Amino acid sequence: xMNMAAARGAKLGLALVAALSMAACARTANDLxxxxxxxxxxxxxxxxxxxxxxxxxxxxxxxxxxxxxGAATATLDKQAAWLQRYPNYSFTIEGHADERGTREYNxxxxxxxxxVTKQYLAARGIAASRMRTIxxxxxxxxxxxxxxxxxxxxxRAVTVLTGAGS
Amino acid sequence: xxxxxxxxxxxxxxxxxxAQATGDVYVRGGGAFRPIVVxxxxxxxxxxxxxxxxxxxxxxxxxxxxxxxxxxxxxxPDFAALKxxxxxxxxxxxxxxxGGKLGAEFRLFDVNSGQQVAGQRYxxxxxxARRVAHLLGDAVFTAVTGEKGFLDSRVVFVxxxxxxxxxxxxxxxxxxxxxxxxxxxxxxxxxxxxxFSQDAQEVTFMAYAGQKPAVYVLDVETGxxxxxxxxPQMTFAPRFSPGGRKIAMSISAGETSSLFLMDLAxxxxxxxxxxxxxxxxxxxxxxxxxxxxxxxxxxxxxxxVMSAAGGGATRITFGAGxxxxxxxxxxxxxxxxxxxxxxxxxxxxxxxxxxxxRILTEGFHNEGPTFAPNGLxxxxxxxxxxxxxxxxxMSDVLGRSRFAVPTPHYASDPSWGPxxx
Numbered sequence: 001x002m003n004m005a006a007a008r009g010a011k012l013g014l015a016l017v018a019a020l021s022m023a024a025c026a027r028t029a030n031d032l033x034x035x036x037x038x039x040x041x042x043x044x045x046x047x048x049x050x051x052x053x054x055x056x057x058x059x060x061x062x063x064x065x066x067x068x069x070g071a072a073t074a075t076l077d078k079q080a081a082w083l084q085r086y087p088n089y090s091f092t093i094e095g096h097a098d099e100r101g102t103r104e105y106n107x108x109x110x111x112x113x114x115x116v117t118k119q120y121l122a123a124r125g126i127a128a129s130r131m132r133t134i135x136x137x138x139x140x141x142x143x144x145x146x147x148x149x150x151x152x153x154x155x156r157a158v159t160v161l162t163g164a165g166s
Numbered sequence: 167x168x169x170x171x172x173x174x175x176x177x178x179x180x181x182x183x184x185a186q187a188t189g190d191v192y193v194r195g196g197g198a199f200r201p202i203v204v205x206x207x208x209x210x211x212x213x214x215x216x217x218x219x220x221x222x223x224x225x226x227x228x229x230x231x232x233x234x235x236x237x238x239x240x241x242x243p244d245f246a247a248l249k250x251x252x253x254x255x256x257x258x259x260x261x262x263x264x265g266g267k268l269g270a271e272f273r274l275f276d277v278n279s280g281q282q283v284a285g286q287r288y289x290x291x292x293x294x295a296r297r298v299a300h301l302l303g304d305a306v307f308t309a310v311t312g313e314k315g316f317l318d319s320r321v322v323f324v325x326x327x328x329x330x331x332x333x334x335x336x337x338x339x340x341x342x343x344x345x346x347x348x349x350x351x352x353x354x355x356x357x358x359x360x361x362f363s364q365d366a367q368e369v370t371f372m373a374y375a376g377q378k379p380a381v382y383v384l385d386v387e388t389g390x391x392x393x394x395x396x397x398p399q400m401t402f403a404p405r406f407s408p409g410g411r412k413i414a415m416s417i418s419a420g421e422t423s424s425l426f427l428m429d430l431a432x433x434x435x436x437x438x439x440x441x442x443x444x445x446x447x448x449x450x451x452x453x454x455x456x457x458x459x460x461x462x463x464x465x466x467x468x469x470x471v472m473s474a475a476g477g478g479a480t481r482i483t484f485g486a487g488x489x490x491x492x493x494x495x496x497x498x499x500x501x502x503x504x505x506x507x508x509x510x511x512x513x514x515x516x517x518x519x520x521x522x523x524r525i526l527t528e529g530f531h532n533e534g535p536t537f538a539p540n541g542l543x544x545x546x547x548x549x550x551x552x553x554x555x556x557x558x559x560m561s562d563v564l565g566r567s568r569f570a571v572p573t574p575h576y577a578s579d580p581s582w583g584p585x586x587x
Binding site for chain 2: 099104115119139146
């Protein structure tokens with residue numbers, strides 16, 4: 001088992017090197033489709049990948065908190081600038097909670113996190129008509145383990161582009 | 167006793183004498199608590215195996231905590247032999263299948279006097295065999311404890327499959343012992359927090375149908391479903407009023423979630439709370455006059471009681487930790503809750519004024535108690551967290567027992583319905 005996994009990892013490493021060299025030759029973002037944050041600097045400006053990889057689509061919260069941290073407001077400032085530059089996008093702000101809360105409270109907590117995020121972007125000049133919010137409470141974790149290393153990824157507000165871009 | 171409808175007719179068997187037990191389980195629940203031992207003779211003519219009426223009944227009673235079944239010899243009870251055995255009561259009876267039909271009768275005897283204290287005959291379709299066992303168990307439970315039964319009842323819950331990051335949730339209904347699971351939704355939408363009407367075959371729940379999470383009502387027999395109102399905001403945490411004509415629920419607005427009451431006939435919606443807070447998880451007192459709910463208006467989640475018409479609320483929880491998901495007992499005497507504290511997520515009960523708190527179980531992560539129709543038991547779910555999933559458990563309100571309720575997959579959000587009609 002261990003050997004197989006190691007072999008697979010090695011193969012993936014080779015594939016990634018190949019993809020990078022192709023990008024260097026062709027200079028097209030299409031070659032990189034789905035390659036992830038590590039190489040997405042070449043994503044088409046104004047694309048959803050550009051937003052996710054170069055701006056950051058999510059902000060994180062402390063336990064049971066809706067306070068925007070310095071890191072969160074820095075990300076939201078970048079989001080606001082990007083959304084100003086590409087005004088044809090509408091988007092949904094998803095509020096999420098970690099599993100250390102009761103289900104219904106977490107729906108309300110996720111709604112609060114989405115609302116706080118929306119208010120911040122509105123204060124940075126983004127029209128409310130472009131934004132909708134939804135709470136998923138603790139129903140859609142992205143990381144599943146029993147400690148803070150997962151919980152802090154799950155306490156989040158994610159800006160999901162919905163409308164067509166420019 | 168129960169009205170059984172056309173398909174299931176019951177008749178009381180004559181009693182040799184009135185020796186009705188008038189037990190009070192709370193008195194018996196003191197330090198010297200001992201379950202009442204009932205000798206259960208295999209019913210004559212019963213089938214063999216786990217689906218026999220005798221076995222379903224024995225399984226029911228073994229989870230009843232207050233009554234302890236012990237296997238008896240076939241035939242009529244031998245009172246002289248039973249007297250030294252510790253058994254206070256003895257059950258005997260017979261099953262008579264006849265061409266797709268089923269007749270079942272039982273008699274319960276006081277071992278000391280040899281007198282009959284209860285007796286019942288049921289005539290029904292053979293497919294109702296498990297129900298007959300539950301009815302029989304309820305009759306025994308009531309005769310022995312003086313309390314209402316709880317076994318002939320169903321539970322609505324959420325069936326969970328798939329990885330935690332993409333969990334598929336389906337509404338399902340089962341008998342209280344986990345048998346006869348039937349799915350009420352298909353799994354193409356996220357469904358949570360069902361609440362079973364105590365008066366009709368209806369369940370209200372929250373679903374992500376389309377992109378807007380909202381509250382729905384579903385008739386569990388006909389499948390007819392409709393959204394409760396049509397609000398632009400998220401609606402969640404729905405609970406039926408006693409009588410089933412109104413639903414209390416939370417409506418989210420910005421950073422605030424407030425409680426509202428909707429009349430299902432007129433669709434008139436009344437605001438119940440108006441604080442800059444998360445007010446949710448409402449539960450009506452059985453007389454319909456009050457609502458207990460959770461609110462973080464004081465800083466953290468705590469339980470409050472207010473008039474069912476809304477207005478001023480009185481905080482009732484002052485113990486260590488955060489209190490949530492209150493459920494008012496159908497007996498009116500207790501409120502069950504989830505408590506988050508140093509020992510994880512516990513399930514407890516307290517009196518409606520907040521006194522007499524008793525934690526029934528603790529650990530990561532218990533949540534969401536729902537009362538049995540007689541108010542003596544709660545079901546809740548227990549989730550180890552991480553990538554695993556929840557299972558449903560049942561405890562008595564004295565905290566003496568914890569039984570896993572068998573479900574086909576992971577299961578959460580149980581809501582215990584009324585005794586069947």
